[in-house]
Amino acid sequence: MEFKPTKIPVPEYSGVDKKKFLQELYPLRKPVVLRDLDLGACKTQWSLDYMSRKGGGREVKIHVSEVPQMDFIKKNFIYRSLPFNVFVRRAAENKHTDFFISEDEKYYLRSLGEDPRKDIADISKQFPELATDIQIPEFFEKDQFFSSVFRISSPGLQLWTHYDVWYISRNIVMDNLLIQVTGTKRVVLYSPRDAQYLYLSGDKSEVLNVDNPDLVKYPLFSQARRYECTLQAGDVLFIPALWFHNTVAEEFGVGINVFWKHLPSEFYDKTDTYGNKDPTAASRAVQILDRALKTLDELPEEYKDFYARRMVLRVKAKAYSANFE
Template identity: 70%
Template sequence: MRAWTVSYLALKGGQREVKVHVSPEPRMDFLHKNFVYRTLPFDKFVQRAAEAKHTDFFISEDESYYLRSLGEDARKEPADLRKQFPELAEDFQIPEFFEPEQFFSSVFRISSPGLQLWTHYDVMDNLLAQVTGRKRIVLYSPKDALYLYLTGDKSEVLDIDNPDLQRYPEFVKACRYECVLEPGDLLFIPALWFHNTLALEFGIGVNVFWRHLTPESYDKKDPYGNKDPVAATRALQALERTLGILEELPSDHRDFYARRMVLRIQNRAYLREPSEAEYETLQKHSCLTHSD
C-alpha cells in the first residue's frame, strides 16, 4: 500500500508493453465499444493513467485509461501477476481463501481517476484487492438478472446512477448494494454477482480468480475466465434451438407454450422463494424495495 507509488510502479514494471483501453469519456461501454486499444510501455502507461490532463495522448488531453493485464499469449494463457510482473508480485501475497490447485488468474487492474466500468458478472469466485486509491463498487444479485437488461454477461444500463427509465423501466426493481474500497480493503465477489466499478481516485487493484466448480465445468479455451460454464452454454444453445422451433407455431400458440415452458423452468430450476416471514426479515437486514 505504501510502496506502490507511480514512480515505484514505473521503475519496477519497466518498459514491458501493455495493451490498454483508451476512452474519450470516463464511462466505458464494452457493448458499443466507446474506446480503442492502444499499446504503451508499462512505465509510460502508469504515468499517463495517474494524470488528469495529458500532454501526450491518443484521442484527447482528458482521455481515460484502463489496464486489465493479460497472459503472455492472451488467446491461451490467463493473466498471472507472478509471470507478467514478477518484481511487483513480490509485494503482493495472494490470500489463502482457496486451495492452490484452484487458482485461475491474478489480474492487474489500473485505471484513471473517474473511470467507470460497465456492469457485468464473472463465472468464477474472485477477490478484489484494492491496493492504492479508492474505488466505489456497486453490486447486484444474480436473482436480479431479469431487471438488468443483459446482453451476454453485460448490462445495457450504463448510467446506473441516473438510468434512462423509459428505455429500462424494470431496472428500478434491481436491489443495489454499494461499498467504497479503501487502500488495503479486500472484497469477495461471488460468481454471477453483477458489479460496476468507479475509480474515485487513480488506483491499483489485483483481482484473484479461482475455480470453485469442478475443472471440467469450465471452458478450457477461456483465458479470461468469463465464459459461461459448459453446461450453462449447452443449455442456452438448446434454448435458442427451442425458440426456433416455437417460431413454427402461430403467435397465440407460441405464447401459450412459451408460458408453459417458463413455468416448467420456474418449478424445476429456480431456488425456493423465501416465505413472507423470511422475506420481511431479509428486508430488515438487506435492501428495501424502491416503493419504500
C-alpha cells in the first residue's frame, strides 16, 4: 500500500514580538515557525572551532546509534560519554575514524542537569560560556520557565515521534520553543487530536518510519494529519504542549529547546522535582480509569467488551472538545 500523506505546512511569521505572539498566535494552540528573531551572537559565532573551545573538555552523556532512525521504544542506541569538544567534532562527521559501534554511527546530545535526579537542564548553568551568546525570546513570564535543553545532532539523525516529557516517567504540560541555531532540520508534527492514530506506547509512537510506515501493521496511521516544516538556521518553532513531533537533522545541527509551564502553577504537583508528572487533576483521572479497567477484568469477556465500549463512548461525549483541532 503506497503512502502519500497530505502535508499541512506549518504557518510562518517574521518579526513577531511578544505582544503579537501572546495575543494572536499563542491562543490558537497550534505550531508556528517564527523567523527573523533576535537570537544573539550564536547564529554567527557557533562554529565547530568556537563551540569546541568554549564548551571545553567537560564530559557529556550522549546517545550513539548505528542507524539514523533512533527508536526509544526498542532502544536501538547506547549511552556513552565523551569530552564535549571531542563529541562536537565527531557529531559533525559523516564517517568516523574513532567510534564506539561503527564508522557510520550517529550521535545525539540532550543536555541534562548536573544531577539529573535533582537538577533541570539549564544551558546557563551547564554551558555558561555558550549561554551568553544566545538570546532566548521572552514569550513567557520568568516564573513560567522550566528548562533550556542544549541539543546537538549528527547529520541524518531522526528522532522518534513523541510529545515532550521529562526523563522517562509521566507526561507534563509544557510549551516549547525549538530554537534552531545552526543547520537545517525537518520537523513533522501531529495534533493531540490524532493520538488515536499514532499507536502510542506512553509518550512515543510505535510508528518509527513516518515517511514509509507499515500500514498493514499500523493501518490507522494513514488517518493522522501530518503538519510539516523545515527549520533553517535562526528559525524558531513553537510546539504547543501535547503536540507530537518527529525530527530529522538534514545537516549537523545545534539547537536549544526552551520549556515553560502552560498551565497555572496550581495545576502542577508541588513535589515534582523533574517536571515529569501529569497535572494533578489529570493524574487523579488516570488513577480512576486504571481502577475502572481493573474492575472490568472481573467480568466475562463478552461483558467486558460491551462495557468497555460504553466507557469509550462516554469519554468521547464528555471529554473530547469539538472545537479543538
